[in-house]
Amino acid sequence: MSQAEQTGAGVPAIETDAVSKRFVNTLDLAARIARRLGADVVEEVVHAVDRVSIRVERGEVVGLVGESGCGKSTLGRMVAGILKPSDGVIRYKGRDLAALEGREARQAALAVQMIFQDPFASLNPRMRVADIVGEAPLYHGIVGRAELSDYLDEVLRRVGLDPAFKRRYPHQFSGGQRQRIGIARALAVKPEFLVCDEAIAALDVSIQAQVLNLFMDLRQDLDLTYLFISHDLSVVEHISDRVVIMYLGRIVEAAATEALFAEPNHPYTQALLAGVPRLDLRRRVYEPVKGEIPSPLAPPPGCHFHPRCPHAMARCRQEVPALREITPGCWSACHLNDG
Amino acid sequence: MATAGPTLVVRGLKTHFFTRAGQVKAVDDVSFEVGRGEIMGLVGESGSGKTVTGFSILGLVDPPGRVVAGEVLFNGENLVGLDEERMRRLRGDRIAMIFQDPMMTLNPVLRIDTQMIETVQAHREVDHAEARRLARDALGRVGIPSPDERLKAYPHQFSGGMRQRVAIAIALLNRPDLIIADEPTTALDVTIQGQILYEAQKLCRESGTAMIWITHDLAVVAGLAERICVMYAGRIVEQGAIDGVLDRPVHPYTRGLIGSVPSHNPRDGGRGGRLFQIPGMTPSLLSLPPGCAFRERCPRADDACAVDPEITRPLAGREVRCFHPHLETAA
Numbered sequence: 308m309s310q311a312e313q314t315g316a317g318v319p320a321i322e323t324d325a326v327s328k329r330f331v332n333t334l335d336l337a338a339r340i341a342r343r344l345g346a347d348v349v350e351e352v353v354h355a356v357d358r359v360s361i362r363v364e365r366g367e368v369v370g371l372v373g374e375s376g377c378g379k380s381t382l383g384r385m386v387a388g389i390l391k392p393s394d395g396v397i398r399y400k401g402r403d404l405a406a407l408e409g410r411e412a413r414q415a416a417l418a419v420q421m422i423f424q425d426p427f428a429s430l431n432p433r434m435r436v437a438d439i440v441g442e443a444p445l446y447h448g449i450v451g452r453a454e455l456s457d458y459l460d461e462v463l464r465r466v467g468l469d470p471a472f473k474r475r476y477p478h479q480f481s482g483g484q485r486q487r488i489g490i491a492r493a494l495a496v497k498p499e500f501l502v503c504d505e506a507i508a509a510l511d512v513s514i515q516a517q518v519l520n521l522f523m524d525l526r527q528d529l530d531l532t533y534l535f536i537s538h539d540l541s542v543v544e545h546i547s548d549r550v551v552i553m554y555l556g557r558i559v560e561a562a563a564t565e566a567l568f569a570e571p572n573h574p575y576t577q578a579l580l581a582g583v584p585r586l587d588l589r590r591r592v593y594e595p596v597k598g599e600i601p602s603p604l605a606p607p608p609g610c611h612f613h614p615r616c617p618h619a620m621a622r623c624r625q626e627v628p629a630l631r632e633i634t635p636g637c638w639s640a641c642h643l644n645d646g
Numbered sequence: 647m648a649t650a651g652p653t654l655v656v657r658g659l660k661t662h663f664f665t666r667a668g669q670v671k672a673v674d675d676v677s678f679e680v681g682r683g684e685i686m687g688l689v690g691e692s693g694s695g696k697t698v699t700g701f702s703i704l705g706l707v708d709p710p711g712r713v714v715a716g717e718v719l720f721n722g723e724n725l726v727g728l729d730e731e732r733m734r735r736l737r738g739d740r741i742a743m744i745f746q747d748p749m750m751t752l753n754p755v756l757r758i759d760t761q762m763i764e765t766v767q768a769h770r771e772v773d774h775a776e777a778r779r780l781a782r783d784a785l786g787r788v789g790i791p792s793p794d795e796r797l798k799a800y801p802h803q804f805s806g807g808m809r810q811r812v813a814i815a816i817a818l819l820n821r822p823d824l825i826i827a828d829e830p831t832t833a834l835d836v837t838i839q840g841q842i843l844y845e846a847q848k849l850c851r852e853s854g855t856a857m858i859w860i861t862h863d864l865a866v867v868a869g870l871a872e873r874i875c876v877m878y879a880g881r882i883v884e885q886g887a888i889d890g891v892l893d894r895p896v897h898p899y900t901r902g903l904i905g906s907v908p909s910h911n912p913r914d915g916g917r918g919g920r921l922f923q924i925p926g927m928t929p930s931l932l933s934l935p936p937g938c939a940f941r942e943r944c945p946r947a948d949d950a951c952a953v954d955p956e957i958t959r960p961l962a963g964r965e966v967r968c969f970h971p972h973l974e975t976a977a
Contacts, residue, residue: 583836594844600835
């Protein structure tokens with residue numbers, strides 16, 4: 308993990324080391340004056356991501372799962388370089404992203420690309436497909452202007468779009484096709500790592516299958532590594548090698564996909580898996596998890612899950628459980644494992 | 647009011663939209679029944695006409711749309727062409743609707759109690775205190791903690807899942823015979839979705855309310871419904887008991903749809919395997935070719951499919967619109 312072994316094998320593609328992201332709602336002038344005068348106003352701080360460490364090995368697909376507000380998108384955006392972490396280090400192939408400069412920083416930024424959830428909001432409606440996909444590779448000198456047209460044809464064909472469409476605008480495409488344009492835009496700069504943030508959530512079922520298949524084909528053909536963020540456990544189970552479960556800014560469990568789905572360790576993972584509707588379970592009696600997801604503005608002390616956990620003990624209300632390796636490759640943050 | 651027959655019978659329903667660009671057959675010859683206490687899953691992708699079917703039952707289709715044919719028998723009474731005053735009395739009383747976005751049900755500038763008491767008093771002659779008691783009970787029934795205090799809150803003070811519960815509580819207020827639920831859990835998280843599904847099941851079991859659960863999610867319907875109707879381009883292409891349809895789908899579209907769902911699926915290639923994919927995309931209802939609407943995406947299509955397929959009953963209790971249903975695996 309040191310700088311010395313930066314190109315060697317065994318270095319993960321992406322590694323985050325105790326990364327945190329806090330969003331602070333700073334006080335405006337009136338509130339600051341009020342505080343001077345003794346009013347009880349404080350800055351609101353959201354700990355969107357709280358000391359999270361993940362590793363994604365090269366060629367691996369890691370599924371990142373959690374419910375709204377758990378920080379999975381914020382973590383994905385930090386990995387993709389869109390947000391800067393408040394604390395902690397993100398390493399790309401063993402090198403601290405924040406310490407890179409100039410050409411190296413640009414290359415690292417290009418190597419990690421992001422696919423967004425909303426295929427309507429993530430494409431500029433006033434640009435033609437050729438410009439959306441072609442702008443970045445041209446700017447970064449990946450292709451010359453003369454070869455651009457052929458290059459675009461190749462990229463569009465790879466994602467299953469007819470190159471004849473490249474003079475069109477985004478509104479002339481269906482949701483599934485727009486998502487393919489977004490994928491083509493990411494691929495055009497020859498990335499090694501894709502962060503897919505709910506990339507298929509907005510699509511119809513039959514189109515979801517098409518795009519999932521495309522992701523798997525691209526992984527094989529281009530040797531890509533994925534951080535696949537989703538709330539849909541069935542999709543994550545299908546595509547991922549390893550799964551990381553987050554709850555209110557922290558990782559609660561991380562394990563190989565088979566192991567996690569066969570024997571979930573953390574009570575939250577167990578509840579989550581029990582709640583997933585499945586095709587093969589008919590007229591089941593749902594046994595809901597009690598309570599709601601707490602506000603990230605005021606998370607409960609101790610283990611964040613304790614107000615909803617059926618096994619909560621006194622210790623869970625005070626002490627934050629550490630993420631520990633329970634069995635080889637299976638990490639879980641729960642006090643029950645100490646018993 | 648309750649009769650011995652099914653709560654709802656829809657026969658040959660056609661709802662068309664007369665737009666400048668042409669006539670859109672959003673719902674085209676749809677027939678189904680829902681019995682007392684039964685949950686019927688109405689499944690389809692965007693634009694398949696499932697929501698318009700729900701709106702047509704409630705008489706909520708606005709111009710340029712119009713129900714052009716068919717009948718909707720609710721406890722034996724035909725709702726198509728019913729006068730607006732009678733319809734208003736049924737809506738929110740005997741038939742209720744739950745929308746995907748609870749803010750379509752809730753008025754953002756009124757407190758929950760105002761909205762709920764209004765719903766009760768619109769249909770029943772009860773005093774304010776009694777209406778309030780009914781509202782509180784309904785909130786309690788859908789699992790909202792401390793309902794007395796929550797009655798005084800505004801919609802924005804609730805989370806998404808809680809808001810959807812309030813919308814469901816309003817639907818329950820007058821103990822309707824039929825609830826039409828349009829994607830009520832699509833926007834919710836898994837653990838919250840589980841809670842809502844639990845409440846829906848309990849309600850139908852305990853009060854005999856019939857429910858139409860409109861969704862695109864086959865897995866939700868698998869766990870909830872007794873019967874399923876699969877819609878494609880304005881038509882029900884396959885309907886039957888949930889086990890039969892999911893375990894042995896005979897319409898090529900149903901098969902394709904089930905094959906597209908990852909995991910725990912006998913038809914997919916296992917973890918990391920390729921999912922079955924239906925080629926192409928859902929057709930525009932404006933330029934629908936004559937004949938079977940699925941034929942351009944269907945692996946089994948041939949010249950016969952250029953004619954509209956009629957409903958056939960290839961298996962007991964199953965209705966299919968297809969010339970070439972998958973019956974070979976019959977053992």
